[in-house]
Amino acid sequence: MSSVQFPDSVAHLIQYDQSLIPHVWLGIGGPARYFAEPSSRQELIELVRVAHGLGIQPRVLGGGSNLLVRESGVDGLVISLTAAELGQLSVSGDRLTAGGGAKLSHVVTHAVGAGLSGLESLLGIPGTVGGALVGNAAAVGRDIGSVTSKVEILSPDGQVRWIGNEEAQFSHRRSNLGGQVILSATFQLQPSDVAALTKRMQKMWIVRNAVYPQGRSRIALPFVDPDGATAQRLIADIGLSGISEGGASLSPERQGVLVVNDRATSDDCLKLIERIREQVLLQTGVDLQTNLQIW
Ligand SMILES: Cc1cc2nc3c(=O)[nH]c(=O)nc-3n(C[C@H](O)[C@H](O)[C@H](O)COP(=O)(O)OP(=O)(O)OC[C@H]3O[C@@H](n4cnc5c(N)ncnc54)[C@H](O)[C@@H]3O)c2cc1C
Structure with a gap:
């Protein structure tokens, strides 16, 4: 995306090349080219209206508990809704x-x-x-x-x-x-x-x-439970316990939970998720759907 000039009405809200790491549970991934935390409903509405006029489709950040941000980050506008209003x-x-x-x-x-x-x-x-x-x-x-x-x-x-x-x-x-x-x-x-x-x-x-591993915050639930089964059960049944890729692995305490360590990259997570999906499909015929939103 070529550089964008935001009008005065919202320019004060925009932060450039802002790391998303503190905003997502997994604590990995690249920056957002433009990042804003509007402090009111009015500011939020104006920001979205301006972004539309500039041809930018904004992405909304909630608690970041269901997001995996690629290393390349987001070449666009991320709006965080943390304001009390x-x-x-x-x-x-x-x-x-x-x-x-x-x-x-x-x-x-x-x-x-x-x-x-x-x-x-x-x-x-x-x-x-x-x-x-x-x-x-x-x-x-x-x-x-x-x-x-x-x-x-x-x-x-x-x-x-x-x-x-x-x-x-x-x-x-x-x-x-x-x-x-x-x-x-x-x-x-x-x-x-x-x-x-x-x-x-x-x-x-x-x-x-x-149920959930204690004392870990860098975790995510990558898969949706399929009809009549749980992703956790399917994964355990085909012996994928402890499967890992670089710094990403499945929690030893609960198989459906993705855990990352300090060396993990988003690429590790994506590769691990793909390997698990392939194995589950091959061995059970179930095509596990991902729950995690990939940015
Ligand atoms: C330990 C753990 C346990 C979990 N347990 C469960 C569980 O029991 N059941 C379950 O269903 N999920 C569970 N989850 C998954 C996750 O917490 C949920 O999906 C949660 O609802 C995501 O909310 P969030 O605000 O963190 O969304 P985010 O991760 O910030 O965003 C997820 C998606 O929602 C969009 N979004 C967020 N806010 C808005 C908004 N205001 N407007 C438009 N789009 C928006 C984002 O753009 C993104 O596409 C768990 C996750 C973890 C890490």
Whole structure:
């Protein structure tokens, strides 16, 4: 991409050749040519509108827990939604509305504190509301799409509109919300007893902590569980325990989890993912789909 001159209305927001390493869980990969953290909704809308006019398709960064950035980085604009204004929460009756940048864990605890049930199984999934909606995040058999009544999106040309659940097309770890900016979403929940709900949430938290490797933050879940099986089971069954490529390997504690060490590169991760997919396809006939978004 040839160098772009941003107009005064957004020029102060743009950082050049910004490393994405601190922003992604795997902590590897190249820089973003242009990077911005708008501090308000108005700034975000203006930035997207300007980018559209300049022919740049922005990418949105949520919590970075489902992203693998190539060594070559992103030759474009990455927008991070960390500003408080982009993560606000409000409750009205049995509905909770959350900004796209809100941390999913805050949304879950806020709902439980308000005596609203429906989101608690998602406790412990890292990342933001926007990231969860794009990938229809799920846990314990419950996906975020099943409680989403509407989503407020900012289209690439800067138009804001609400779409209903059907238009978002939630399916198994998928939606059609990618490529737009999720500004907020409204969840339809069930009134419930706060004490009972809190207890249920705490139990789920304990179970979840036992499942994921402790003390590691440079990890990712590379694969979507296929119908009627788990990626973890398939991988273990064909003896891929401990498989590694350079500094990337599968966690010895939990086979479906990708772990990287200090020497790892994004290339190592991509090669490892491809080797696992090939082996699983060859030995089981299952074509594992990747969950991780590759930038
Ligand atoms: C330890 C661990 C455990 C996990 N457990 C689960 C689990 O139980 N269930 C599960 O489903 N997933 C799980 N994941 C995967 C991951 O946490 C989820 O996919 C999460 O929802 C990603 O959210 P994020 O904000 O980090 O997205 P990011 O990684 O920042 O982005 C992912 C994608 O969403 C897009 N995006 C993010 N925000 C927005 C927005 N506001 N508007 C438009 N697009 C946006 C990005 O552009 C990108 O394409 C786990 C990951 C880890 C590391």
